[in-house]
Structure formats: C-alpha cells, structure tokens
Amino acid sequence: MSLLAPWWLAGLLALVPLLALHxxxxxxxxxxxxxxxxxxxxxxxxxxxxxxxxxSLLLVLQVLIVLLLVAALARPTSGGGTPAAGAAPxxxxxxxxxxxxxxxxxxxxxxxxxxxxxxxxxxxPAATPVTIVLAAATPRLLVSAVSPADAREALAGVxxxxxxxxxxxxxxxxxxxxxxxxxxxxxxxxxxPALALAAGxxxxxxxxxxxFHSRGTTPPPVRADGVTYAAxxxxxxxxxxxxxxxxxxxxxxxxxxxxxxxxxxxAPGASPAPACTVFAAVRNDGTSTVRERLAIERDGRxxxxxxxxxxxxERVELSFAARAGERLTLxxxxxxxxxxxxxxxVTVPGAAVPTxxxxxxxxxxxxxxxRALAATPGVTLxxxxxxxxxxxxxxxxxxxxxxxxxPDGGLPxxxxxxxxxxxxxxxxxxxxxxxxxxxxxxDGADPLLAGVDLDGLALAAGAARGTVxxxxxxxxxxxxxxxxxxxxxxxxxxxxxxxxxTFDPAASTLPQxxxxxxxxxxxxxxxxxxxATPAAPGAGPSPADALNAGAPGGSAAPNADGLAxxx
Numbered sequence: 001m002s003l004l005a006p007w008w009l010a011g012l013l014a015l016v017p018l019l020a021l022h023x024x025x026x027x028x029x030x031x032x033x034x035x036x037x038x039x040x041x042x043x044x045x046x047x048x049x050x051x052x053x054x055x056s057l058l059l060v061l062q063v064l065i066v067l068l069l070v071a072a073l074a075r076p077t078s079g080g081g082t083p084a085a086g087a088a089p090x091x092x093x094x095x096x097x098x099x100x101x102x103x104x105x106x107x108x109x110x111x112x113x114x115x116x117x118x119x120x121x122x123x124x125p126a127a128t129p130v131t132i133v134l135a136a137a138t139p140r141l142l143v144s145a146v147s148p149a150d151a152r153e154a155l156a157g158v159x160x161x162x163x164x165x166x167x168x169x170x171x172x173x174x175x176x177x178x179x180x181x182x183x184x185x186x187x188x189x190x191x192x193p194a195l196a197l198a199a200g201x202x203x204x205x206x207x208x209x210x211x212f213h214s215r216g217t218t219p220p221p222v223r224a225d226g227v228t229y230a231a232x233x234x235x236x237x238x239x240x241x242x243x244x245x246x247x248x249x250x251x252x253x254x255x256x257x258x259x260x261x262x263x264x265x266x267a268p269g270a271s272p273a274p275a276c277t278v279f280a281a282v283r284n285d286g287t288s289t290v291r292e293r294l295a296i297e298r299d300g301r302x303x304x305x306x307x308x309x310x311x312x313x314e315r316v317e318l319s320f321a322a323r324a325g326e327r328l329t330l331x332x333x334x335x336x337x338x339x340x341x342x343x344x345x346v347t348v349p350g351a352a353v354p355t356x357x358x359x360x361x362x363x364x365x366x367x368x369x370x371r372a373l374a375a376t377p378g379v380t381l382x383x384x385x386x387x388x389x390x391x392x393x394x395x396x397x398x399x400x401x402x403x404x405x406x407p408d409g410g411l412p413x414x415x416x417x418x419x420x421x422x423x424x425x426x427x428x429x430x431x432x433x434x435x436x437x438x439x440x441x442x443d444g445a446d447p448l449l450a451g452v453d454l455d456g457l458a459l460a461a462g463a464a465r466g467t468v469x470x471x472x473x474x475x476x477x478x479x480x481x482x483x484x485x486x487x488x489x490x491x492x493x494x495x496x497x498x499x500x501x502t503f504d505p506a507a508s509t510l511p512q513x514x515x516x517x518x519x520x521x522x523x524x525x526x527x528x529x530x531x532a533t534p535a536a537p538g539a540g541p542s543p544a545d546a547l548n549a550g551a552p553g554g555s556a557a558p559n560a561d562g563l564a565x566x567x
Contacts, residue, residue: 008073089207097189098340099214104239113212135194136161193441243341251276287312297329361403368511399527416497416527427470433462434481442477464503
C-alpha cells in the first residue's frame with residue numbers, strides 16, 4: 001500500500017497538544033485556616049510524582065478522529081505507487097464514441113478496448129504517471145498524471161458516449177445548437193483534437209501515446225518531438241453494420257415577390273420543384289449484400305419508407321423533398337451490430353432568403369474567395385476595392401467580408417462580418433507568423449463547423465499569424481501557436497456576428513477542399529437575420545411526394561405505398 005498525498009501525515013502532530021491537555025491535571029482546591037503547617041513541612045515532602053495519563057474514553061475518541069482524518073487526506077492506495085516526477089509519462093487515448101458499442105467482438109468494442117488498456121496499465125511500473133484522454137465529438141481528460149492503479153480504477157466506469165452534432169446547415173444548425181434540440185448522432189469519434197490534447201499533456205518531456213480506436217476510423221498522425229505513438233484498432237474488419245450517414249438538408253432561395261411575369265408557366269399536371277431537400281446516405285460496412293428499410297418519421301409518425309439493397313462496402317445516396325422548418329427522423333429498421341448509427345434527426349432550415357454580401361478585396365473577382373462566395377446559394381455578391389470602400393454602403397449589406405484589409409474608421413455596423421487574414425484586430429493584436437501553422441484542434445460542436453471537414457487543411461509557412469483574440473471572439477480551430485478560426489459577436493449598435501480567419505486561404509489547401517464552400521455557407525447563413533417561417537401543416541411537398549435513391553453499388557425499390565425513385 002502507498003499514499004498519494006503522504007504530506008498529510010504531518011497532521012499527526014495534532015496529537016501532541018491533544019495529549020498534553022489530558023496530561024495536565026487540575027489541582028483540587030481546598031479552603032484552609034492557615035498555610036503555616038505546609039511551610040514547616042516543605043522540606044520533608046516527597047518529590048513530585050510524574051503526571052500519568054488517566055484512561056479516558058473522550059481521549060480515545062479524539063485520537064481516533066485525528067487518525068481517521070489524516071488517513072483520509074493522505075489518500076492510501078493499494079498496488080500502485082505515487083507517480084515519480086522524473087518518470088516517463090504514459091498517455092492513452094481511448095475512443096469512447098458510440099461506434100465503440102459495436103458488438104462484432106464480445107461483448108462490445110469498448111469493453112474489449114478497456115480490457116487491453118487495463119492489461120497494459122497492470123504491466124506499468126507503479127511510479128509511471130498515467131494520463132487517459134477520452135475521445136468522442138469533444139475530448140476530455142479522464143485522469144491526469146496518476147498512478148497506474150488509480151487509472152485502472154477510473155477506467156472501469158467508462159461507457160460509450162454519443163457524439164452529437166447539429167444537422168442541417170447554417171441557421172438551422174445554429175438554432176439546434178442554441179436550443180438544445182435533438183440533432184443527428186455522429187457515432188464515430190473526432191480523433192484529431194483528442195490526440196492534440198494527449199500531446200499537450202506531455203509538456204515537451206517526451207513519452208508514449210497509445211490510441212485505442214474503433215476499426216474503420218482512420219487515426220491522424222501525431223507530430224511531436226520525443227513522442228512514440230501507436231494505434232490499436234478494435235473490432236473486426238467487416239462488421240455486420242449498415243450506417244445512416246451524411247444526413248443534411250438544404251433549401252433553395254425564396255423566389256422574389258416581383259418575379260418576372262415572363263417566366264414560363266409550369267406544365268399542366270407538373271408539381272413544382274421542392275423548395276427544400278433532405279439528403280442522406282446508407283453505407284454498408286459489411287461484406288455481404290443486405291436489404292434495408294429506411295423509415296421517414298415526422299412528429300413521431302412514419303410518413304414514408306423505402307426498401308434498399310446495399311452491396312457490401314458500398315453506399316446508397318438518398319434525397320427527398322421536405323418542408324422548410326420541419327424536423328424529420330430517418331431510421332433504419334433492420335437490427336445490426338451497431339444501433340447508434342441507425343437513426344438521425346434532421347432539422348430542415350427555413351427557406352433560404354437572398355443575402356447581400358460585400359467583399360472588400362484588392363484581388364480580382366475570379367479569385368477563390370470571390371468565386372466561392374458567389375457560388376453560395378442565395379448570395380448576391382458585390383466586390384469593391386479598398387480604395388473605393390464606403391462604410392455607409394457596406395453597412396447595408398447582410399455580410400461584409402474584409403480580405404487582408406481593414407478600414408481606418410472602424411468596422412461597419414453590418415449584420416455579420418468575415419475578417420480574412422486582417423493586418424490588425426480591434427480589441428486584440430496580430431503578431432508574427434506562426435512557426436508551426438498546423439491544425440492541432442477544433443471545436444467540432446460549433447455550428448460554424450457543421451459539415452466542415454478540415455482534415456486535409458495544410459498551410460504554407462507564414463500563412464497564419466499569431467493572434468490575440470478580443471474578449472468577444474473565441475477560437476473554434478487552432479494551431480499550436482494560436483487560433484486559425486474564431487467566432488463571436490462584435491459589440492455595437494446591433495451586435496455583428498463576426499468570423500475571423502487568421503490565415504490567407506490562398507496560401508493553404510482550403511480552396512481545394514469541400515470544407516471551403518461549406519464553411520462560407522455557414523458564415524452566410526449566420527448573416528441572415530432570421531429563419532423563414534415554417535410552412536403550415538399540409539402545405540408544400542412532403543417526404544411522400546418525392547424520394548430518390550441512387551448508388552454505384554446499391555438499388556432502391558418502391559415500398560408497398562408505391563413511392564417512386566430512381567437508382
């Protein structure tokens with residue numbers, strides 16, 4: 001047995017004054033006529049006897065209380081030692097996402113991973129500092145720099161966590177995050193921020209990082225000097241699992257009120273094109289072809305269904321019409337090895353409204369930033385040079401984008417702002433280029449990053465600068481030396497939703513990634529003052545009106561209700 005806080009043994013010194021109080025015996029007082037007799041016999045009195053401790057139940061209870069209190073504060077533990085300051089630390093990252101509940105190994109992947117990790121902890125020296133990071137949508141520390149015995153005790157209580165992210169896009173996703181409404185479940189973990197947190201626990205001292213992750217998730221590399229890294233995949237290569245993935249919804253821009261009367265009328269009997277569309281994909285992670293049934297529920301009631309045939313290792317993509325503002329639940333009804341990826345709840349955004357965007361840039365309109373903004377649905381883009389910029393005119397735009405330039409007279413009072421590689425930052429500061437501009441972590445739960453995959457992001461040397469954020473902004477993606485993306489509300493007459501990109505996208509791989517238009521679409525959606533009013537019940541298209549499916553390795557067939565589709 002060892003003590004995790006042995007310095008509390010000094011509390012035993014409290015016994016000294018306690019015993020002294022009991023040794024001090026009070027003299028019995030007597031009233032006598034005279035002291036003369038005692039003075040005459042002073043020389044003949046025997047020597048004073050040493051004080052003896054008289055047995056006392058009160059003393060025993062007081063000593064017992066002190067001993068128990070000191071023992072509790074010293075934190076005794078069995079089997080493990082106190083971590084030594086100079087010992088090489090061991091850091092473990094455990095995937096505790098919903099995917100680890102897959103039952104392709106007995107009893108499930110997380111239990112198998114816990115058993116392997118527990119066996120490794122049992123073999124470590126007692127003085128090894130152990131840190132365990134749990135990885136789901138957001139990583140968290142289970143234990144930090146504790147003995148292997150304490151780490152094993154904490155590990156026993158780990159259970160799978162469901163990683164939730166906002167579904168839909170833009171304003172709808174942001175509304176879900178703000179209200180706490182149910183959202184689509186992402187069963188797989190985001191390992192990049194978890195590994196970044198694990199590397200940060202080593203404090204440049206060196207050590208070992210071991211990752212236990214669900215098979216099928218590709219772990220990112222770990223770049224840290226003096227760190228040994230190993231990844232252990234848990235599960236079989238081809239589990240019997242069919243997953244519902246990539247559930248999202250988009251709405252076309254609303255038609256203007258003064259639409260041209262010259263527009264051709266729709267053909268007789270033809271239904272109008274749906275204003276909103278829900279997209280999803282069904283992926284077969286196994287090797288055998290399976291028949292699957294997709295049910296579509298609105299308000300807890302099934303309104304449509306689809307029979308699908310999905311080949312092993314393939315996926316079927318689906319799309320169907322929906323009403324603006326409604327919430328749909330997509331559900332696979334066949335039981336498989338993982339139930340956590342069989343359902344998703346999608347909130348359809350309000351009908352997209354035209355958004356006026358002003359881009360202040362000295363680059364041509366054919367540059368990547370201008371082209372991506374112009375291609376965003378609903379955007380009316382106006383590009384102006386810094387030399388002709390007028391703050392009053394810019395303030396009338398829904399979104400103002402400043403590309404590597406800021407006005408001297410302050411930021412405009414616009415609905416939303418996007419600052420791209422600004423030379424300075426009001427309320428903060430912009431410093432020297434970052435020495436290591438590598439994405440090391442992000443807040444995957446932020447609505448601005450909904451549907452934004454930054455795994456392929458690479459920045460050129462000097463592309464990002466060290467930035468101190470003002471109090472109104474918070475980082476949502478960062479490198480070891482500072483933030484790469486930040487968001488917040490800039491105070492003013494009407495608080496502007498401000499997004500900051502500390503690097504020039506032209507000096508990175510971002511324009512080549514699908515994340516670039518997705519990120520800008522979320523920024524544009526945040527600039528819209530309010531979502532459109534949901535359609536009245538019974539108005540507009542419903543999932544039963546149109547349900548299309550298609551995939552290179554699968555097929556779709558109508559169900560008994562006769563829903564039409566194409567493969």
